[in-house]
Amino acid sequence: MRRPRRVKPLATIISAGLSKFGRREGVYARELFAEAALEAFHRVEKLDPGKDIKAAFIGQMSEAYEHQAHDAPIAASWAGLLPAPATRIENACASSGSALRCGIMAIKSGLYDIVLVGGVEKMTNQPTPEVTGILATASDYPFEQWNGMTFPGLFALMATVHMHDYGTTEEQMAAVAVKNHKNGALNPKAHMQKEVSLDEVMKSRMVAWPLKLYDCSLITDGASCLILTSPKLAKKLSDNYVHIIGSGQSQDTFCLHERDSLTTINAAKQAAQEAYKMADVKAKDIDVAEVHDCFTIAEIIACEDLGFCRPGQGGKFVESGASNIGGAIPINTSGGLKSKGHPVGATGTAQVHELFLQLTGQADRRQVADAEIALAHNLGGSGATGVVHILRGA
Amino acid sequence: MSELPPPTIEEFYRQCADRKLMAVRCVRCKHIMVPPRAICPKCRSSRVEWVQLGTQGKLVTYTIVHVSPPQFKHMTPYAVGIVEMEEGVKLPSIIRTSRLESLKIGMELEVDFSPKSQETSWPHWPRYFFKETE
Ligand SMILES: [Zn+2]
Numbered sequence: 001m002r003r004p005r006r007v008k009p010l011a012t013i014i015s016a017g018l019s020k021f022g023r024r025e026g027v028y029a030r031e032l033f034a035e036a037a038l039e040a041f042h043r044v045e046k047l048d049p050g051k052d053i054k055a056a057f058i059g060q061m062s063e064a065y066e067h068q069a070h071d072a073p074i075a076a077s078w079a080g081l082l083p084a085p086a087t088r089i090e091n092a093c094a095s096s097g098s099a100l101r102c103g104i105m106a107i108k109s110g111l112y113d114i115v116l117v118g119g120v121e122k123m124t125n126q127p128t129p130e131v132t133g134i135l136a137t138a139s140d141y142p143f144e145q146w147n148g149m150t151f152p153g154l155f156a157l158m159a160t161v162h163m164h165d166y167g168t169t170e171e172q173m174a175a176v177a178v179k180n181h182k183n184g185a186l187n188p189k190a191h192m193q194k195e196v197s198l199d200e201v202m203k204s205r206m207v208a209w210p211l212k213l214y215d216c217s218l219i220t221d222g223a224s225c226l227i228l229t230s231p232k233l234a235k236k237l238s239d240n241y242v243h244i245i246g247s248g249q250s251q252d253t254f255c256l257h258e259r260d261s262l263t264t265i266n267a268a269k270q271a272a273q274e275a276y277k278m279a280d281v282k283a284k285d286i287d288v289a290e291v292h293d294c295f296t297i298a299e300i301i302a303c304e305d306l307g308f309c310r311p312g313q314g315g316k317f318v319e320s321g322a323s324n325i326g327g328a329i330p331i332n333t334s335g336g337l338k339s340k341g342h343p344v345g346a347t348g349t350a351q352v353h354e355l356f357l358q359l360t361g362q363a364d365r366r367q368v369a370d371a372e373i374a375l376a377h378n379l380g381g382s383g384a385t386g387v388v389h390i391l392r393g394a
Numbered sequence: 395m396s397e398l399p400p401p402t403i404e405e406f407y408r409q410c411a412d413r414k415l416m417a418v419r420c421v422r423c424k425h426i427m428v429p430p431r432a433i434c435p436k437c438r439s440s441r442v443e444w445v446q447l448g449t450q451g452k453l454v455t456y457t458i459v460h461v462s463p464p465q466f467k468h469m470t471p472y473a474v475g476i477v478e479m480e481e482g483v484k485l486p487s488i489i490r491t492s493r494l495e496s497l498k499i500g501m502e503l504e505v506d507f508s509p510k511s512q513e514t515s516w517p518h519w520p521r522y523f524f525k526e527t528e
Pocket of ligand 1 (some may be wrong): 420421422423424425434435436437438439
């Protein structure tokens with residue numbers, strides 16, 4: 001069997017931190033971020049964060065949740081990083097996936113030797129209709145929002161065509177939720193550590209037909225972060241590190257209706273091709289993946305776009321158990337956005353946090369045996385942004 | 395050409411107030427687009443012109459929204475979809491029907507318009523929407 005060529009890493013992750021995800025009543029975004037940062041700092045004893053971390057890139061989607069813009073210097077301050085430059089990166093649900101790319105570019109360029117990337121969102125202060133409205137701001141205002149579109153609605157428009165063209169069923173979408181809740185039940189940081197049955201998913205109330213409540217990711221408070229450095233410095237600072245060997249990002253039309261196909265997210269497909277090429281690996285080389293299951297149909301489409309199965313076969317793929325822990329390619333071992341939760345700005349680096357645990361053998365009951373190559377797939381909006389990263393265990 | 399209105403979103407909605415559904419077409423590659431814009435996304439040409447669309451379209455996909463933002467709550471459950479016009483351009487739209495269960499991919503629809511919003515704040519746009527052909 002062909003082993004992938006060991007390409008030179010772009011940058012190296014020496015630590016990762018995650019706040020507890022959930023309904024964090026009485027806790028501010030900045031406080032969540034500090035919680036994630038503390039976990040990351042504790043993992044690398046040789047690091048003096050306030051002195052050694054030279055810059056921070058922090059993903060956050062909306063200031064509407066907490067009436068708070070300009071959150072990067074706040075988060076950096078609460079993490080004890082002042083006066084290091086801190087910049088907010090906003091690409092909707094791909095905010096921290098994009099922040100990670102900024103960190104990689106900062107390291108790869110040689111501008112800084114150690115940076116922190118992460119993301120945060122505190123969503124549950126607002127009632128669900130308001131959150132639905134705030135999330136909808138990441139879709140086109142004059143044509144999509146003006147015409148009553150919601151985020152579940154936009155993904156439902158894709159699901160309807162996927163069902164029509166490929167015979168994908170509501171049960172297959174529900175199978176994504178069942179799998180991810182099963183994984184999330186094993187994750188002490190997950191928002192909803194509870195298994196759900198296929199029947200419960202199918203009988204949950206309608207949100208945007210054919211998507212039901214249990215087809216949708218959770219409205220969650222949470223923060224995540226990673227500490228990046230050069231491969232050379234990583235060896236001096238830590239024994240547990242993970243190399244980033246591929247990074248891709250691409251954009252597509254902002255409005256869903258302008259795309260040639262509604263059954264694929266082209267931005268993610270392009271990003272994956274770029275990352276695969278850079279890393280010199282193929283889909284079959286991936287041992288474990290975190291994909292952007294903001295809705296169950298999104299995981300089905302992601303498996304097709306990433307080449308884990310053929311176009312149109314994503315429903316059968318999840319039904320077959322291939323993406324279970326113990327299957328051919330375990331997907332969303334963390335529980336995914338579905339069960340771990342989706343604090344929008346925190347999601348991209350939270351996915352990589354899980355893969356850091358997997359590739360350093362720290363994923364406890366969710367551990368995938370002998371995982372060496374991992375992939376993170378992060379979407380922004382209805383797929384105007386696609387970000388893919390490929391990691392390799394050291 | 396200078397007397398033609400610019401390819402802007404405000405102009406699109408100004409035309410809706412006159413019950414006209416407009417799109418912008420690239421003079422060079424003939425790509426036709428909504429939202430209107432000054433640079434063709436396909437061939438990058440900046441020679442674009444307004445064209446008036448017909449009234450008939452076909453439903454490409456749809457969903458029925460049960461959980462909406464506050465401003466649409468009074469309409470729930472309501473249908474939204476993507477409609478393809480005879481000219482080949484697609485638009486997102488509210489689909490007005492008294493029978494949500496009768497919606498089908500491929501069904502024929504026709505455009506209609508509702509008057510300008512009476513809100514005091516921007517935007518004051520009217521709305522286009524689609525309904526079953528009579
Ligand atoms: Zn053109």
